[in-house]
Amino acid sequence: xxxxxxxxxxxxxxxxxxxxxxxxxxxxxxxxxxxxxxxxxxxxxxxxxxxxxxxxxxxxxxxxxxxxxxxxxxxxxxxxxxxxxxxxxxxxxxxxxxxxxxxxxxxxxxxxxxxxxxxxxxxxxxxxxxxxxxxxxxxxxxxxxxxxxxxxxxxxxxxxxxxxxxxxxxxxxxxxxxxxxxxxxxxxxxxxxxxxxxxxxxxxxxxxxxxxxxxxxxxxxxxxxxxxxxxxxxxxxxxxxxxxxxxxxxxxxxxxxxxxxxxxxxxxxxxxxxxxxxxxxxxxxxxxxxxxxxxxxxxxxxxxxxxxxxxxxxxxxxxxxxxxxxxxxxxxxxxxxxxxxxxxxxxxxxxxxxxxxxxxxxxxxxxxxxxxxxxxxxxxxxxxxxxxxxxxxxxxxxxxxxxxxxxxxxxxxxx
Amino acid sequence: xxxxxxxxxxxxxxxxxxxxxxxxxxxxxxxxxxxxxxxxxxxxxxxxxxxxxxxxxxxxxxxxxxxxxxxxxxxxxxxxxxxxxxxxxxxxxxxxxxxxxxxxxxxxxxxxxxxxxxxxxxxxxxxxxxxxxxxxxxxxxxxxxxxxxxxxxxxxxxxxxxxxxxxxxxxxxxxxxxxxxxxxxxxxxxxxxxxxxxxxxxxxxxxxxxxxxx
Numbered sequence: 246x247x248x249x250x251x252x253x254x255x256x257x258x259x260x261x262x263x264x265x266x267x268x269x270x271x272x273x274x275x276x277x278x279x280x281x282x283x284x285x286x287x288x289x290x291x292x293x294x295x296x297x298x299x300x301x302x303x304x305x306x307x308x309x310x311x312x313x314x315x316x317x318x319x320x321x322x323x324x325x326x327x328x329x330x331x332x333x334x335x336x337x338x339x340x341x342x343x344x345x346x347x348x349x350x351x352x353x354x355x356x357x358x359x360x361x362x363x364x365x366x367x368x369x370x371x372x373x374x375x376x377x378x379x380x381x382x383x384x385x386x387x388x389x390x391x392x393x394x395x396x397x398x399x400x401x402x403x404x405x406x407x408x409x410x411x412x413x414x415x416x417x418x419x420x421x422x423x424x425x426x427x428x429x430x431x432x433x434x435x436x437x438x439x440x441x442x443x444x445x446x447x448x449x450x451x452x453x454x455x456x457x458x459x460x461x462x463x464x465x466x467x468x469x470x471x472x473x474x475x476x477x478x479x480x481x482x483x484x485x486x487x488x489x490x491x492x493x494x495x496x497x498x499x500x501x502x503x504x505x506x507x508x509x510x511x512x513x514x515x516x517x518x519x520x521x522x523x524x525x526x527x528x529x530x531x532x533x534x535x536x537x538x539x540x541x542x543x544x545x546x547x548x549x550x551x552x553x554x555x556x557x558x559x560x561x562x563x564x565x566x567x568x569x570x571x572x573x574x575x576x577x578x579x580x581x582x583x584x585x586x587x588x589x590x591x592x593x594x595x596x597x598x599x600x601x602x603x604x605x606x607x608x609x610x611x612x613x614x615x616x617x618x619x620x621x622x623x624x625x626x627x628x629x630x631x632x633x634x635x636x637x638x639x640x641x642x643x644x645x646x647x648x649x650x651x652x653x654x655x656x657x658x659x660x
Numbered sequence: 661x662x663x664x665x666x667x668x669x670x671x672x673x674x675x676x677x678x679x680x681x682x683x684x685x686x687x688x689x690x691x692x693x694x695x696x697x698x699x700x701x702x703x704x705x706x707x708x709x710x711x712x713x714x715x716x717x718x719x720x721x722x723x724x725x726x727x728x729x730x731x732x733x734x735x736x737x738x739x740x741x742x743x744x745x746x747x748x749x750x751x752x753x754x755x756x757x758x759x760x761x762x763x764x765x766x767x768x769x770x771x772x773x774x775x776x777x778x779x780x781x782x783x784x785x786x787x788x789x790x791x792x793x794x795x796x797x798x799x800x801x802x803x804x805x806x807x808x809x810x811x812x813x814x815x816x817x818x819x820x821x822x823x824x825x826x827x828x829x830x831x832x833x834x835x836x837x838x839x840x841x842x843x844x845x846x847x848x849x850x851x852x853x854x855x856x857x858x859x860x861x862x863x864x865x866x867x868x869x870x871x872x873x874x
Contacts, residue, residue: 266775266805267853270815279697283716288700325700335704357704369710378705386705449705458708465708499708504769504787547769549784585773585782628775628807 266627272660284329291322292659294390298346300651305617305639306403307345307448308651309439317346319390331371333361344479345403345448356479357451369460376482378449379475380456380467380497381511382556383543388449394580395621396635396653398448400594401558401574405442406612410477410518412441413525413535413565417601417611420567424612427603443476443517445539445560445574450475452493453484468496474515474537476560481519491516491533507545514538517562527565535563550582564601570611571599585625592619613641632656682866686837690721690829690849690873699813701745714813717750719852721873722819723835724753724826726846726858732824735759735797740806740816742770747806747816753826753850754798754818761795764788771809778802778820785810803853819850849873 276289296317304310319341326334337357343349344356359375378385384402387393397403407424414420421427423438454471471493473481481487493515500508517537518526526532543556557575564570574596582588598612621635632655639649698716703709736758741748743765754760764770764786772794773782778801783794798804801822808814829835829849842865848858857873 270805274696277697277699279716283698286698286700286714288702290702323702323704325702325704327700333703333709335702337704359704361703361707361709363710367710369708371709373707377707380707388705456707460708467707504767504785547785549786550782552785582782582784585775585780625775628773628805 266629269627269629269658269660276660285326286328287324287326289322289324290660291320292390292657294319294321295656296346296396297654298396298651299653301649303439303649305637305649305651306397306400307405307439307444308397309343309345309347309349311348315346315348317342321390330366331363333363335359354479369458369465371458373456373458374454376451376453376484377456378451379446379471379495379513380458380469381446381450381475381495381513381539382497382541382558383507383509383545383554384556385449387554390655390657391631391659394578394588394590394623394633395592395619396633396655397619397637397651399556399576399578399592400596400615400617401445401556401576402448404444404574404594404596404615404617405439406444406562406572406598408443408476408517408562408564408570409441410443410481411521413518413522413527414567416604417567417609418604420564420570420601420611421603421609424598426609426611426613443478445537445558445572446475447478450477450482451479452477452482453487454489454492463501465499465501466496468494470494471515474517475513475539476517476537476562477515477519487520495539505546505548507543509543511541511543512539513541525565530565535565537562552580554578567601569599570601572612573597588623588625590619590621590623592621593617594619610642616640629660630656630658683838684840684842684863684865685868686723686725686835686840686847686861686863686871687868688723688835688871688873690723690833690835690851692719692721692829692831692833693852693855695719699815701811701813715744715746717746718831720751720831721829721833721835722751722753722821722826722850723829723837724821724823724848724850725837725840725861726823726848727843729824729841732757736824737761739763740818741765742772742808742814745811745814747814749828750816751828752816752818753828754820755824755826756799756801756820756822757797758820759795759797760818761793763793764790769810770814772806773809774804774806776802776804779804779818782809817853847871 279286298315321339324336338355340353359377361373363371452471452473456469458467472487472489474493495513497509497511516532538561541558546553555577559573562570576594578592580590594617596615598610600608601611603609617639619637623633625631635653637651698714738754739761740752741763769785771785798820801820804818806816827837842863844862847861850856
């Protein structure tokens with residue numbers, strides 16, 4: 246508790262002593278430039294996040310804490326460049342203790358980079374190459390710490406299932422054990438299991454590949470070919486680690502009747518197992534035989550000070566020696582601005598699992614069904630400094646993890 | 661004799677047709693700072709886009725006369741639009757008490773807000789076709805920085821002044837401030853949030869005074 250108090254105190258102190266709006270505006274101007282007779286415009290920007298988590302053990306989602314408390318600082322740097330009207334490029338790098346909140350050693354990563362060509366003037370169409378967030382769903386535009394009204398991601402993007410991506414299960418019983426369904430997991434093993442498990446979509450899924458996109462009237466569409474499935478972990482997104490031997494195909498078709506509504510349908514299919522799992526596959530099968538197939542529907546609505554988002558994901562994992570295992574996750578999220586400085590957000594998340602056959606022949610759900618309620622409040626000290634406090638209550642249909650709570654705080658300074 | 665009579669009547673006619681207390685005019689030139697680079701619009705997580713650079717806004721100055729002037733009979737009105745994901749104009753001088761409309765002329769949402777002490781507000785998200793057009797009254801003199809919560813690169817300034825006599829300079833720095841009452845005043849030029857220059861001026865009816873701000 247003292248550590249959480251210390252983190253809270255640091256955040257409060259930092260917020261009150263933080264640089265003034267005009268200073269950060271001058272920094273912004275200094276980091277913006279133009280060359281070649283104003284044809285090339287570049288901007289260096291970034292964000293400093295100070296995050297603190299306090300969770301009942303084991304910590305939910307992708308918070309990889311071995312204790313109750315975790316302090317997670319992160320520095321993000323972005324480089325945006327525009328050449329004329331048709332070429333746009335960006336790079337995003339982060340320095341932290343891991344892509345997800347973790348206790349690991351400090352590291353610097355090149356998380357995102359892409360080149361986008363929009364060859365037709367005035368038309369929403371083009372191609373993008375690089376390592377960039379998936380086109381699936383509607384959470385990506387607000388996954389950054391400044392735009393996300395919460396500290397954590399919605400359930401489909403962070404709730405770890407019983408699927409391991411580095412080995413194939415030997416029986417349905419093993420899958421149930423990995424999922425913590427039966428037998429119940431021991432506390433010490435949960436964190437190790439979390440480091441091998443995957444969710445439906447791993448955060449923004451910055452996998453490497455190419456996308457084509459276009460828009461006509463109220464419709465738009467984007468399709469991508471990437472080197473890793475939606476569920477794959479951040480290490481698999483890098484083209485230096487995984488090439489395109491097992492490509493993942495994803496797409497989204499969107500409909501915007503007007504500025505208030507944004508409705509989309511997405512689909513994706515890709516091999517979710519790492520190359521390391523090949524040695525554990527049944528004879529005569531290949532990695533490509535075991536795919537994650539996702540169908541998703543998203544809807545967004547915004548009007549004055551209210552924003553509402555909802556998504557439902559249906560994922561099927563083809564599991565060696567077990568067969569198809571389905572899971573469905575959805576969330577409903579809303580953000581309300583109370584005043585220029587204060588906002589609040591609520592989110593209801595649930596995830597369900599289909600059944601698989603156990604050794605005794607009974608049909609058993611292959612995951613612990615989860616219901617989670619998130620509530621957050623945020624305050625903007627200046628247009629560049631923001632603090633958020635989130636409380637989460639999670640219920641699982643397993644005795645040991647019946648009720649989990651997590652308090653998360655985040656102070657973001659962008660420049 | 662005839663010519664002197666003609667001159668007398670001509671002078672009389674001129675005196676009768678000229679308004680009593682003809683207004684003074686101030687002209688001059690302000691040396692403006694170098695243009696800053698146009699902002700880059702972040703499109704990292706919005707893949708279906710048209711592309712294109714954001715327009716460059718040249719530096720401009722606001723020249724205004726400081727003094728004691730009668731209040732406006734009705735609240736003045738002004739407009740600051742959002743078009744092509746930029747504010748038009750990017751710098752708007754207004755008299756204290758002015759009602760400023762913020763029409764959205766894009767086919768996407770904008771969310772204009774300000775944290776400035778002179779005026780703190782948040783209009784929320786609104787579309788082009790929404791009526792009434794969002795409006796705010798600016799009562800307190802000072803500088804108000806406007807931003808869009810959706811489009812990070814968008815920025816504009818409203819300079820709220822306690823005078824009805826102000827003008828925006830041309831991009832080359834030239835200005836002309838007409839319709840001024842005679843008297844002694846302080847002529848000020850606002851160049852940016854850190855730079856305001858001033859000169860005392862004495863205006864006489866019908867005269868044009870040239871004041872440069874090097």
